[in-house]
Amino acid sequence: MSVLFRCTSTLAQGVNLPIRYLVVSSTFQAGQEISTRDFHNLIGRAGRAGYHTEGSVIFADTDVFDKRNNFHERWRWQRAMHLLDFTNTEDCASSLLDLISPFDFTELNVDAIQFIANPAGYRQSCIDVGNQNAIGISSLLDQMGYKEALIEAIESYFLSYLKDNPNAPQTFFDDLAQGTLAYFLSDYDQKQKLRAAFSFIASRVLSVPEDKRQFFGKSLLGLKNLFLIENWLDENWSEVAQAQSSNELLVICWPLLFQLNNNKMLLKIKPENVILDFTKLWISGSSYTDLRSYLDQSGAYYQAGSQRRNIKMDHVVDLADGALSFDSMLYVGAIADVAEGKGLDGDLLELLRSLQTRLKLGLSNSLEIWLYSQGYVDREVCKTLGSVLNGQGVNSDVFDYDILKTYHQVVSECISKFPSYFSG
Structure with missing residues (x-):
């Protein structure tokens, strides 16, 4: 076979x-x-x-x-x-060395360690100097974005470690730096820079109150985005608390999600206002073909530099499976983690988790999501099987977990129309 x-x-x-x-x-x-x-x-x-x-x-x-x-x-x-x-074949390397490597930019005197010490402040100072002297710094900002992604990954790991090891010794972070492949591959100067980088990052993480580390450490985000989420929740708590469905929560949280999400496909599909409706269609279970038709009918296009290009199916798949199913799902999960830590009502927390799962799978209801968890790991199979079970009187939101046994014959007939993988 x-x-x-x-x-x-x-x-x-x-x-x-x-x-x-x-x-x-x-x-x-x-x-x-x-x-x-x-x-x-x-x-x-x-x-x-x-x-x-x-x-x-x-x-x-x-x-x-x-x-x-x-x-x-x-x-x-x-x-x-x-x-x-x-x-x-390239030599074996470590991405941590990219963190401390010098910026490839000669128009300004920029220092990687100073950037690590204060990413937001250092970036803004470079922007100000560039504007004052009419210097284009887009390539520098791209490099800073890459380094900041590495910083956020380290922050996330430190937070997760402190969540489970609140009494970790002060020497842990320096010992960790000295135990990395990057440290082993480095010369003396690079070793000192790597230890300094870990020290700066650890200082920021250790400044987070211990009670917040418990829910910050559950997410996969860095401190900047976690504090952004926390501040947003404080400012929009009443609106979030009034949401009656995960669809409503999507609309309420969308400005924050769009601000957090740096997915390139999300940023290149124009105009921006089509993305929210695209997302609504995705979590309602619309097929990739229907999603593409929506973008075409909405006059959407792919912005490639100064060129406007027609939407292709690859763009649709990348937008749905990447920007929504992975990135946005991750951010909604972080919102739920922070909200849970701040004492959000249990029912609302359940709606947030539901939105997270629907973004991940692109499915519309509890029955379809449950079918996916039972091994029918294909959106179209879950939608079709869910519809067939609905026809047998099964409720999409409240159902018995024995329905696959109860309606075995109906399920078998439905699944027989799909590849044999799903019948195993």
């Missing part, structure tokens, strides 16, 4: 899955060119001893080969050849 798996390059590298064919749809990973080392990890999945003694790597973009002799387009072919050459 032949089985087709489609997954991200990151997942493919981490799963010990022997395959016959590796289909490479793009040599870009998260907006950046995939490294030669990562690519070789990928092709290591194809052709494994004991399974397939040979494996094939297929570049799905036909332009790679067809335009290999075109002066302006041959870069794709050259890039593919570069990736296939094992002599081009």
